[in-house]
Amino acid sequence: MVEGVVRSDRRSIARAISYMEDGHTEIKKEIMEKLYSHCGKAHVVGITGPPGIGKSTLIGNISVLLAKKGMNVSVLAVDASSPYSGGSLLGNRIRMQENLFNYGIYMRSLANRGARGGLSESCMGAVNVLDASGSEIILIETVGAGQADLDIMNLADTTILVLGPGLGDQIQAIKAGIMEIADLFVINKMDIDGSYFAMKDIEEVISMDDPRGYKRRVTGTSATDHAGYDELVGTILDHGRYLSGEGTIGRKRFLMGARWILESEIGRIIIDPAMDAIKKKGTDRNPYVLAEKIISQLNAEISKEL
Numbered sequence: 001m002v003e004g005v006v007r008s009d010r011r012s013i014a015r016a017i018s019y020m021e022d023g024h025t026e027i028k029k030e031i032m033e034k035l036y037s038h039c040g041k042a043h044v045v046g047i048t049g050p051p052g053i054g055k056s057t058l059i060g061n062i063s064v065l066l067a068k069k070g071m072n073v074s075v076l077a078v079d080a081s082s083p084y085s086g087g088s089l090l091g092n093r094i095r096m097q098e099n100l101f102n103y104g105i106y107m108r109s110l111a112n113r114g115a116r117g118g119l120s121e122s123c124m125g126a127v128n129v130l131d132a133s134g135s136e137i138i139l140i141e142t143v144g145a146g147q148a149d150l151d152i153m154n155l156a157d158t159t160i161l162v163l164g165p166g167l168g169d170q171i172q173a174i175k176a177g178i179m180e181i182a183d184l185f186v187i188n189k190m191d192i193d194g195s196y197f198a199m200k201d202i203e204e205v206i207s208m209d210d211p212r213g214y215k216r217r218v219t220g221t222s223a224t225d226h227a228g229y230d231e232l233v234g235t236i237l238d239h240g241r242y243l244s245g246e247g248t249i250g251r252k253r254f255l256m257g258a259r260w261i262l263e264s265e266i267g268r269i270i271i272d273p274a275m276d277a278i279k280k281k282g283t284d285r286n287p288y289v290l291a292e293k294i295i296s297q298l299n300a301e302i303s304k305e306l
């Protein structure tokens with residue numbers, strides 16, 4: 001199956017992702033280890049925002065533009081509240097899926113909050129499968145609400161927050177949390193009144209960014225007018241280049257990886273016994289000694305695992 005994934009065989013990709021959703025930890029771990037040497041090339045883009053703001057429509061449109069540039073594109077819809085539709089009309093939905101298929105774009109919904117690991121863990125697994133299969137860009141759609149969403153965004157190299165007209169209060173609420181982790185902003189539904197003000201709102205927020213860091217941008221898009229997508233694709237690719245150019249991507253992925261280790265089921269297999277052993281040993285208040293103990297205990301647990 002792993003060989004199939006690496007060959008980009010669609011059935012193997014689908015099976016491997018299903019294991020990531022439902023498989024036992026041991027199987028997931030084995031698959032992830034075998035995929036490891038094939039991973040690391042994909043640019044992972046998380047797209048979040050309130051329900052109905054137009055995320056699926058947007059992703060449908062930009063994934064086609066990316067595919068037309070010759071890129072290998074995949075789409076993951078996480079816990080989508082509505083089927084991948086690109087519009088509420090059934091005809092629209094069929095057209096969107098046909099369109100993605102015709103451009104060779106791989107699309108998959110993840111909706112399983114099964115007992116073995118959470119949704120964000122399945123998503124992390126799916127990203128690794130797609131990365132190993134040769135996807136150059138992986139677009140993840142998730143509804144902008146709550147912790148699970150933030151965890152999924154913790155997977156993305158580039159996080160895009162989609163907002164729209166008439167979200168004044170929501171923008172206030174969002175400013176505190178996800179605003180900080182978003183790298184790029186989109187005001188969708190530019191064809192609707194009020195979008196201009198939403199755009200100004202975001203511009204004001206990002207004008208306060210630290211000038212030494214990445215200069216965040218906001219792009220206006222409209223599905224009705226098919227406008228803004230070229231510019232948006234430009235900013236996404238630009239952010240990807242920024243990350244690899246700056247070497248920031250290594251640090252960012254390392255930190256995200258460390259969080260996964262601490263929070264995932266796989267991590268718990270190693271970390272919990274180590275922590276238990278340390279707790280039994282005593283009541284150290286000395287952080288230097290404690291740090292050394294933790295590391296040697298983790299080393300012991302890891303070699304046991306290997």
Ligand SMILES: Nc1nc2c(ncn2[C@@H]2O[C@H](COP(=O)(O)OP(=O)(O)OP(=O)(O)O)[C@@H](O)[C@H]2O)c(=O)[nH]1
Pocket residue numbers: 050051052053054055056057058080081082085086087088143188189190191192221222223224
């Ligand atoms: N006027 C206008 N309508 C849009 C635009 N983009 C999307 N829509 C419509 O907004 C509705 C929701 O679009 P979706 O793409 O399904 O939105 P979503 O954010 O993916 O929704 P959820 O996945 O349910 O959170 C559909 O009826 C779209 O046709 C736009 O730019 N302008």
Ligand SMILES: [Mg+2]
Pocket residue numbers: 055056057080081082084085141
């Ligand atoms: Mg959607």
